Amino acid sequence: MKWDCDIIGDLIPSYVDEVCSEKSRRAVEEHVNECAACKKLLEQQRLMDFSAEKLEERELNGLKKIHSRIKRQTMISCGLGILLLLLGWHSFQGYGYLSKILYYLLMPLCMLTVYRTGEDGDVCVRAGKTDGWLMLGAAVLIVVSVGFFQIAVSQAIAGETVLGVQTDHAGPVLAMIWAVCFLTEFVILGVLWYRQRRLHIENRFRLCICITGIFLLLVYVESLRNLQDVQGVQVTFVRMSSVILALGFIGTALCWYLPGKRK
Ligand SMILES: [Zn+2]
Incomplete structure (x- = not known):
């Protein structure tokens, strides 16, 4: 040779x-x-090259898929956000029972959808199970408390007893319950916001928190109008709601504008 x-x-x-x-x-x-030995070596080398090429191709395809998924998810989240705002605006104008019901049904659904969507996978982490449960808890609490509150207020306006309390004294009781419910919700939102800042949770999740904040603000506006008809509630209610409303505004604004820390 x-x-x-x-x-x-x-x-x-x-x-x-x-x-x-x-x-x-x-x-x-x-x-x-x-030489048979070298022939074998050549074949092995060709095989290795081929699989490396395949691997590269697969990685590229994977990246493309992730990119299009992020695009799709961003569109879905933005669409849901806009839909929620429109529905909320419509229902809280004082008409549209259908849009109100739709809103209550859609909100927790949107929370779940939005919180699972991903963005900036390499620099931010996905919202975890704890965040999901907290978000779901907040959404359920909002729906239940708003439902209860609307029934209670209409009872008070009709002159019926509310939770066994005479209408004359129902105002402060309602205001207390209302304040406790919404303060709890804000505490949950605060925890979520803190967690997403601390743990570098993706921006999509913040959109989710913001939707809840916006929803709460809409509820305040509506409740304020209804409560004006309940005797004895005005002063307490207005004082409490002003504080909570301010907190809500600040919280929502912070969620929106402060960028999350990057790794
Ligand atoms: Zn050889």
Whole structure:
């Protein structure tokens, strides 16, 4: 044999990559025709190259998929956000029972959808199970308390007893319950906001918190109007709601504008 196997072995990678000289190429081809060991080496090298190429291709496809998924999810979240705002605006104008019901049904659904969507996968982490449960808890609490509150207020306006309390004294009781419910919700939102800042949770999740904040603000506006008809509630209610409303505004604004820390 004209060439040593070691030399051919060194040439094989550049031969497979087609970057060797014409002379080396001929040397390799001549040698592998006579040497079974080097022929095998060449085949192995070709196989390795092929799988590396495949791997690269698969990674590229994966990236493309992630990119389009993020795009789709962003569109879904934005669409849901806009839909919620429109529905909320419509229902809290004082008409549209259908949109009100839709709103209450859609909100927890949107929370779940939005919180599971991803963004900036390499710098932010997905919201975890704890955040999901907290968000769900807040959403359920909002729906239940708003439902209860609307029934109680209409009872008080109709002159019926509310939770066994005479209408005359129902105002402060309602205001207390109302304040406790909504303060709890704000505490949950505060915890969520703190967690997403601390744990670098993705921005989509913040949108979710903001939707809840906006919903709460809408509820305040509506409740304020209803409560004006309940005797004895005005002063307490207005004082409490002003404080909570201010907190809500600040919290929502902070969620929206402060960028999350990046790793
Ligand atoms: Zn050989």
